Amino acid sequence: MDAIELLTQQHQQLDALFKRVHASEGTARVQALGELAELVTLHAALEETFFYPFAQRAGLRDLVRDAWEEHATVRQLTSELLQVKQTDPRLDVFTSDIELNLRGHIHEEERDMFPQVRERVEAGTLQALGREMVEAIARLREKELLRLAEHELPPSPMP
Template sequence: MNAIDLLIQDHEKLKKLLEQISSTTERAAKTRTDVLAQIEAEVLSHTRIEEDIFYPAYRDASDKEGIKMFHEAVEEHRAVSELVLPDLLKTQPDTMQFSGRIKVLKELLEHHIEEEESEMFPHAREVLKDDELNDLGKEMEAMKKTIKADIKK
């Protein structure tokens, strides 16, 4: 699959999970825990394939503007994976604090996805050739399978 199509497919899945968890209340602690575990697995595998495969290829093919976008995107990943998500995983799901943290996670991720889809990906389509995007897609698909298998262990 084309790299960008694969990443957009991941985004769609993640956005659905975020909608799902946002529609829960403090009474749905079990659902919250289950959906959060799915979100964590999606976010971790998605950011890994982007940072290890897609972003470096994009950065290397890119101009100054693209390199700026690359660095910004990596920092947004870091905010999610190292701050917001770990905090959320330590938060009791039946509390208002959890609800607040979910809202922040959702906003951050939606903003990040929006920037990738409206700025980085259209630019990547210009600077990377179709067969390069297809090769990157294959590589990412394989890596995602390995990561998901590791998470299940």
């Protein structure tokens, strides 16, 4: 699986989690929101650690800068979501805001960034990056979930 296929697969998983959130209530909804926050955090870490620097080196600096800004918004909303109680009416607002921002971000990546990376980079290089990203998932999950549990937002390394 190459890097773009991995990220696209995670986009599909995020979509499925949003559907679960909307279709569930109570404890099941809280569990789905927790899984959503976990996947959002892991996915962002993979993109920021591996894919965005790679895309930037491929000459897509403006697209990467925009993606960093979108990530900052989603990370802030995710942090706020995790701090509200299940009965707080703002829970639906945060969930909707995250979904709206993520869907826009995903659409832009899949429409603009991913095709341009595919045009500029050899398939074997994307395969190697995908393997590297898969190998890093467990390590990143542990690091990012600890940060998420502490409601700490990572610094944005984008210049």
